[in-house]
Amino acid sequence: MQARENTSSPAEEEPHGATRAERLSALAQQHGALVTLVLVVAVASFGFDTFLTGDNLENMAVSSAFLAVVALGMTFVIVTGGIDLSVGSLFALGGVLAAWGSQYGTPVALLLPLAVCGLIGLVNGLLIARARLAPFIVTLAAMLAARGILLSITDEGSTTYLVDEKSFFARLGQDKLLGVGVPVWITVALFVLGAIVLRRSRFGQYVYAVGGNEDAAALMGAPVARTKIAVYTLSGLCAGLAGALNAAWLVSGVTILGTGMELEAISAVVIGGTLLTGGFGFISGSLVGVLLLKVIQNVINQIGSLDSAYQQVVSGSFLAVVVIAQTWLGRRRRML
Numbered sequence: 001m002q003a004r005e006n007t008s009s010p011a012e013e014e015p016h017g018a019t020r021a022e023r024l025s026a027l028a029q030q031h032g033a034l035v036t037l038v039l040v041v042a043v044a045s046f047g048f049d050t051f052l053t054g055d056n057l058e059n060m061a062v063s064s065a066f067l068a069v070v071a072l073g074m075t076f077v078i079v080t081g082g083i084d085l086s087v088g089s090l091f092a093l094g095g096v097l098a099a100w101g102s103q104y105g106t107p108v109a110l111l112l113p114l115a116v117c118g119l120i121g122l123v124n125g126l127l128i129a130r131a132r133l134a135p136f137i138v139t140l141a142a143m144l145a146a147r148g149i150l151l152s153i154t155d156e157g158s159t160t161y162l163v164d165e166k167s168f169f170a171r172l173g174q175d176k177l178l179g180v181g182v183p184v185w186i187t188v189a190l191f192v193l194g195a196i197v198l199r200r201s202r203f204g205q206y207v208y209a210v211g212g213n214e215d216a217a218a219l220m221g222a223p224v225a226r227t228k229i230a231v232y233t234l235s236g237l238c239a240g241l242a243g244a245l246n247a248a249w250l251v252s253g254v255t256i257l258g259t260g261m262e263l264e265a266i267s268a269v270v271i272g273g274t275l276l277t278g279g280f281g282f283i284s285g286s287l288v289g290v291l292l293l294k295v296i297q298n299v300i301n302q303i304g305s306l307d308s309a310y311q312q313v314v315s316g317s318f319l320a321v322v323v324i325a326q327t328w329l330g331r332r333r334r335m336l
């Protein structure tokens with residue numbers, strides 16, 4: 001019975017006879033970030049005349065798109081109970097590889113970062129799943145290795161590869177469709193696909209099962225090792241793609257990007273309701289978490305008198321509050 005419960009999706013975890021308190025706890029855990037986002041947007045709309053302007057909203061949407069793609073892959077990893085600290089370096093590496101490859105055409109600009117970053121993600125997954133090494137150590141090593149590769153191909157960061165502004169690859173980052181940047185549409189499509197895979201596919205059920213109870217999942221015949229390898233490979237692919245899209249947007253491969261991005265991605269996923277312990281999470285929640293972080297950063301920039309360091313303080317405070325709330329809600333649901 002325990003193994004059966006751990007292979008269910010979050011929407012199926014609550015029994016039909018759940019008490020009102022249980023349902024409220026589940027709703028708070030799932031939609032708390034969305035309620036907070038709506039409140040912050042409402043306050044910012046009344047407090048700043050420039051907040052709801054088209055230019056400001058567009059800038060927030062496009063800048064959120066790259067972090068959101070990284071957070072998408074991170075969601076799968078965290079739902080399995082893992083962590084990936086390499087995504088920030090893979091994001092920067094993907095951008096540089098895409099900018100360098102753009103001189104050979106759009107296919108190379110897109111496929112090269114996907115191949116390299118996906119391969120690094122695959123190696124992470126193999127070491128974690130087959131060699132049974134700790135995800136924290138493995139992905140930390142990958143973070144340093146990816147940054148080292150980045151520095152070696154850019155002459156210690158002194159070389160910046162540029163993208164031809166007239167190329168089709170640059171248009172992927174700068175063009176608009178129905179008034180919205182192409183990277184935003186790509187991100188929305190990826191999140192829809194990711195939600196379907198996580199909630200409706202057999203692979204998604206395996207992801208929840210591994211995060212809920214790895215031993216029980218193995219007893220039921222779930223491919224635990226292959227699932228772990230797949231989610232880390234997916235995380236690498238998402239980071240590489242996000243870096244490539246960012247390079248197309250900036251028309252250059254900026255070497256200093258991605259520092260601390262892994263922490264932002266983890267924060268967004270956890271703020272969106274995914275448990276760090278695994279077995280419970282939502283793709284839509286991660287998107288809400290990204291938007292909430294970006295809106296808060298934008299509000300701090302709107303204030304003007306506050307230093308950018310306050311963004312880190314507020315983000316860290318939000319994360320601490322969310323983790324405490326998740327722990328309290330989880331204990332309360334078990335007690336009920």
